[in-house]
Amino acid sequence: MAHTHCIKKMLGIEDPNIYLDDMPVVFEENKQVKNIVVQGKLSYTPRCCKKCGITNDSHQDIIKNGTKLSTIKLTHINFQPVLLRLKKQRFLCKHCAQTFIAETKLVERHCFISNIIKRTIAMELREIQSMRLVAQHLSVSNSTVIRVLEKVAEPLEANHIYLPQHLSIDEFKSVKNVSGAMSFLFLDAQNHRLIDVVEDRRQNQLIDYFMRYPKESRYSVKTVTMDMYSPYLAVVKDCFPKAQIVIDxxxxxxxxxxxxxxxxxxxxxxxxxxxxxxxxxxxxxxxxxxxxxxxxxxxxxxxxxxxxxxxxxxxxxxxxxxxxxxxxxxxxxxxxxxxxxxxxxxxxxxxxxxxxxxxxxxxxxxxxxxxxxxxxxxxxxxxxYTLSNGAIEGVNNKIKNIKRSGFGYRNYSHLRARILISYRLTASQFEPKALHYKEEKRRQEEKEKAKAN
Known part of the structure; x- marks a missing residue:
């Protein structure tokens, strides 16, 4: 009906295989929180069996076999959590006698938190606020926010191939570890794009890191803008022999x-x-x-x-x-x-x-x-030159504010992930395929395995 179609659009449900009930919206109170509950059903005709890979050409090899009720967290409306109580269709394969459940891009397999919530978490992590506050705003656990943080930051890792012609380097205070709580970051001095963050700023560690880049990329660096920290001189001399040092x-x-x-x-x-x-x-x-x-x-x-x-x-x-x-x-x-x-x-x-x-x-x-x-x-x-470290000092200031909002960080990987998300996550990477590329890769591997069998 028209009103159910409008509700789907409003809640961001784009899967055409999800059908809402005629009276889809009810209100329930759970743990002193009033939830908006939307009821619907997920059903379609599968192309093949998820277990044995047999194709469903005649539409008789795989039959419907009941439903399974799943409650999915969708979004918030007027500070009230919206839950989707979805009846997922169960299918039975006549060849292998195995059952499997209908899947949707709205949520990952074996998960009850929608991709909409996860994209919202990723967007919220770009701002200066604590992860606990993000969890409270979206009615999820702190562990969920941390899992999304790690998954979103993984595709943002540096490729160790390309280096710009003009580098700007500096250090910042991160977490207490063997390196003296000082970490290293560098960016493109022209377009101010953050390239990567290194845990240890010591000379031997930085030389080992930059040697991962190809010789052509390192030799193409023309200038390195830095402060008067003496170990950086040896790093530039060994790793970027054709680069000129510019003191800020x-x-x-x-x-x-x-x-x-x-x-x-x-x-x-x-x-x-x-x-x-x-x-x-x-x-x-x-x-x-x-x-x-x-x-x-x-x-x-x-x-x-x-x-x-x-x-x-x-x-x-x-x-x-x-x-x-x-x-x-x-x-x-x-x-x-x-x-x-x-x-x-x-x-x-x-x-x-x-x-x-x-x-x-x-x-x-x-x-x-x-x-x-x-x-x-x-x-x-x-x-x-007119190059300076002004942009990288601004990055340092934002890092300090991120640390202050969370009252400090004990895990370096989480702090590094917050930095990469703040400066390297673009709007196109909020799409489900970018946020959950591991799930897409797993599905592709299962299809190839089923074809091989």
Whole structure:
């Protein structure tokens, strides 16, 4: 009838062999949950026997032999679970005297959770929320969500064949294990597509991993954008000999800011014994010292609770630098390097580093300068290319939010699966054949076995 057809369309039941009753919808209360129950029947004429493989050419070799009642979870309407109470036709083969039950694409074999629910779970796992919350929303168990997570993530594994020309690599904190709880991920630096996630970021593990790729793919990599983590240098040299290293500009500026801030703290602690006012100014205005010198306001005069009269940002910074001459020296060095980096002028950047060798610098600042000397080639490439690790830092931020939503992860494979689903699962892969390719493969093997017999 027309109304049953509309109900099937609304519930996503696309199998033409499922027939709903004339009065299909009833309401039942189970465990203080009100369920919407839809009643129907599954029946068709089978082409062959599922047991012996004999074809049903005359439609008399396989006969109907009763039904089996099955309750299938479909979806939710107005926050109420919808159940399909389906009478599945049982068939009897006259040749082998075996019985089998009618099957439908609506649900997998020996399963009572519909593929609609499983596709919804896969879509929900793309978002930042805990797996327990997904289970509560869809009225399924946590184990069901985990099984769907593992099944959906399996086809998303990297093929270890193709590598893009421009790579972006970084690490993130995953779960506690022998590798120190740090894992490795890399993506295409141009289209920001996540390629794969590796459990261990240690040098020997990464070399073993990348050596799985063909030599042609590894040699086609032109640039690798990374931070200043020294083991990555050996990985790039061994695995991508034709690639140029590009140091992310954000991490260069971060190193300079940390050096300046560490010396500010040292000067602040020394000023605490001499002047309480200078101590408070150095402590409260740390952001002002880290601001680029050429971006300081020199025209807007305002009152400030730490200063008398009207002052500008430039006047406040000049006072802070007047407290300690070495602080002014470090401040000038850091700003000159940041200005050269912003203008992509590596020659000026290198000249400033060379001149810094002529005078004495604080220990941490000198260590930072030596680190920049070590990565000169990568910094030169950072001034030539516009590539950065901004996209991969965004991926890291989402990973942190996923971990935070679930109050941390103990199983690395589950965390990795959530990452792959979030960034590699597309809309076309929500189809039943993509989500349940193992079931389709099993059915194909059974057909080939039946033909062989």
């Amino acid at each position: 500009r954000f991490h260069i500026v971060q190193h300079l800011n940390r050096a300046l801030n560490s010396f500010r703290i040292r000067v602040m602690n020394e000023a605490k014994k001499k002047s309480e006012t200078d101590y408070r100014k150095l402590k409260k205005q740390w952001k002002l010292l880290l601001k680029n010198e050429w971006e300081l306001d020199v025209t807007d005069y305002r009152t400030h609770r730490l200063y008398e009269g009207l002052v500008t940002e430039k006047m406040m910074v000049d006072y802070l630098l007047h407290i300690n001459p070495r602080l002014r020296q470090v401040y000038t060095l850091v700003n000159d390097l940041r200005f050269a980096l912003q203008r992509h002028d590596f020659d000026q950047f290198k000249t400033i580093l060379e001149e810094s060798r002529k005078y004495v610098l604080p220990k941490k600042v000198r260590t930072t300068v030596q680190t920049l000397f070590k990565y000169q080639e990568g910094i030169r490439n950072a001034c030539l």
